[in-house]
Amino acid sequence: MTATLAPTHPTDPGSGGTLAEPLPPRPGAFARYVRETALLVGRSLRTIPRVPERLSDVTIQPIIFTLLFLYVFGSAIHIPGMRYQDYLLPGLIGQSLAFGIIGAGVATANDFSTGVVDRFRSLPVNPLSVISAQVIGQILEQVLGLVIVLSIGLALGWRPDLDLGGAAALAGLVLLGLFAFTWFGVLLGMLIGNADAMQGIGFAVVFPLSFLAGTFVPIAGMKAVPRAIGEWDPLAAFVAGVRELCTGVGAHGSWQLEHPIPAMVGWCALIIAVCVPLALRRFRRAD
Amino acid sequence: MTPHPTATPDLAVTTDGLTKRFGDFTAVDHIDLEVRAGTVVSLLGPNGAGKTTTVRMLATLTAPTSGTATVLGHDVATDGDAVRSLISLTGQFAALEDNLTGRENLVLMARLRGYRRPAALRVADALIDRFDIGEFRDKLVKDVSGGQRRRVDLAASLVTPPKLLVLDEPTTGLDPRSRQVVWATINELVAEGVTLLLTTQYLDEADALADHIVLIDHGQAVASGTPSDLKARIGDLRVDVVTVDAADVGALVTALAPTFDVTVAPTGRMVSIPAPEEAADLARVATAVRASGIAVDEVALRRPTLDDAFLALTGQPATDPDADPTGSTPSLELAS
Known part of the structure; x- marks a missing residue:
């Protein structure tokens, strides 16, 4: 311990040679943005193996929900004209996206409260790089979670009725949803600014909404109040859209449930149009 | 208010009526400050005095509510990118990534400053040698001691030679031995001619490191002078x-x-x-x-404490929330 704490007293003045390393010429703004974003995404990915428990939200949790609903609650749920696997998986995809809001918020709040974001902001780095890296890192984590959900679903008998065009539409819809929900989560994380509070608020709001969205049981069978909420829950449009793509069976009730894909695109466009500028402004607003 | 000669190249920092309000709370209240190039200036004050907010404004992390601040000739409000490329800061608000090793942190900082990977590795390794980080360079930052972490922190702020180094409470929370190590490192940097703005809650730290001390309380500069000036007024x-x-x-x-x-x-x-x-x-x-x-x-x-200094110099204890240092803002012209 003594040895570690002993200060070095560099004897040669060349120790200042540390500082003599010449900086390469500064590339253009866009090249810098891409480079900085890649470096910062790299930083996020590199930390994942060091804190594997942080990934449990997108790995263990969806596995538990899949098994729980398929084999425990699912045995009591009968969806007319459909196997429960085929009903459940679109719901699980939707729920993963919703939980992604919490994940993105917690990670953002954490970065902001530990000061590491301030360190990046104090460097001559484009603020947009820092926030882009946050969003991209979160989307990559969510994609990993979705791959797990889809794989376990396929392994347990989920058979989506998708042709190539349908699969592309599904991928597009999911990525659009991921992009919108992640920005929403990043904005919430910045506004709340505390990882524990973000977790708490996330579970108090997102968790119930993710259950009311026709995720596990049809909205049509719910009591009046949850049904009213579920019929206009943005996530319900998403789940209904994915379900319609995968099974060809539509939902009924509100306009958004009967036109889930345009509704979902509309919701995402709205969320992006509101959250992206607010998040950028919040990030740039220096205080 | 006398206009500051912002164009003078030997002034690393000038502020003029620098103020930051958060709602009704005034964190920094019309601070006028000058840091001459090649000197060490310490902002000394208790928790919540406004030191960190001042430094955050100089580092472009917080926008001033009113007043101006110029760092090396660049206005922090309008020319933030130039300021960020010339200064370096470390301290309580600019942290390392806990889940990277010390070396990975240094390489990342070097690359974000613009070095390509091979050069960034050379820069990081030279800093590891210089700050004696070798023994724990491959440990995650969250697993090293507070003193070791501060050394990585300091090294991270030196990946490019800053024209102005800002250290926010570099030894708060450290054990006395780690504190000595950090002081030794800071003294080396100062010997090399780095311009340093340092905040601290410790009178002895300001005394040991600074050429000029500015006492800050309730967001105002309540006294300033060289350490020997102030000590003469406080009594040793x-x-x-x-x-x-x-x-x-x-x-x-x-x-x-x-x-x-x-x-x-x-x-x-x-x-x-x-x-x-x-x-x-x-x-x-x-x-x-x-x-x-x-x-x-x-x-x-x-030995006199920070409280004694405030009592002796302002007639008010630093911790009294009702303290109202009514004296006009003292001249902060620095002794060279």
Whole structure:
């Protein structure tokens, strides 16, 4: 311990040679943005193996929900004209996206409260790089979670009725949803600014909404109040859209449930149009 | 308010009426500051005095509510990118990534500063040698000791040679030995001619490291001067006398005042007397106390604290929330 704490007293003045390393010429703004974003995404990915428990939200949790609903609650749920696997998986995809809001918020709040974001902001780095890296890192984590959900679903008998065009539409819809929900989560994380509070608020709001969205049981069978909420829950449009793509069976009730894909695109466009500028402004607003 | 010669190249920092309000709370209240290139200036004050907010404004992390700040000729409000490329800061608000190793952190900082990977590795390894980080360079930052972490922190702020180094409370929370190590490192940097703006809550730290000290309280600069100026005004060592009964303080002051320069501490049972002659003064005070016949718990010689400095220089304890330093903002012209 003594040895570690002993200060070095560099004897040669060349120790200042540390500082003599010449900086390469500064590339253009866009090249810098891409480079900085890649470096910062790299930083996020590199930390994942060091804190594997942080990934449990997108790995263990969806596995538990899949098994729980398929084999425990699912045995009591009968969806007319459909196997429960085929009903459940679109719901699980939707729920993963919703939980992604919490994940993105917690990670953002954490970065902001530990000061590491301030360190990046104090460097001559484009603020947009820092926030882009946050969003991209979160989307990559969510994609990993979705791959797990889809794989376990396929392994347990989920058979989506998708042709190539349908699969592309599904991928597009999911990525659009991921992009919108992640920005929403990043904005919430910045506004709340505390990882524990973000977790708490996330579970108090997102968790119930993710259950009311026709995720596990049809909205049509719910009591009046949850049904009213579920019929206009943005996530319900998403789940209904994915379900319609995968099974060809539509939902009924509100306009958004009967036109889930345009509704979902509309919701995402709205969320992006509101959250992206607010998040950028919040990030740039220096205080 | 005299206009600051912002174009003067030997001024690393100038602020003019720099103010930051958060809602109704004024964190920084019209601070005028000058840091001459090649000097070490310390902002000294208690928690919540506005030191960190001041430094955050200079580092472009927080926008001033009013007033201006210029760092190396660049306005922090309009020319933030230029400021960020010339300064480097470390401290309580600019942290490392906990889940990377010390070396990975240094490489990342070097690459974000613009070095390509091979050069970034050379820069990181040179800093690892220089700050004696080798032994724990491959440990995750969250697993190293506080002192080791500060060294990585300091190294991270030096991946490119900053024209101005800003250290926010570099030793707060460190054990005394780690503190010495950080001081030694800072002294080396200063010997190399780095311009340093340092915030601290510790009088001895400001004394040991700074050429010029600015006392900050409630967002205002309440006093400033060289360490020897301030010490001359505070008194170096002090004798504290604590009475058994708070009611006796008045009698004790009456007994001692003719001979000594007595200050009554806000705690109520203690009086404090400058002791430039140290043990001799202690003996004189002890004799006078015994002669007064007043029962005391303690007569002790001790180093002045931040509170003493505030009491001596402003007449107000630093921790008193109602303190209202009414004196006009002192001149912060720096002694060279």
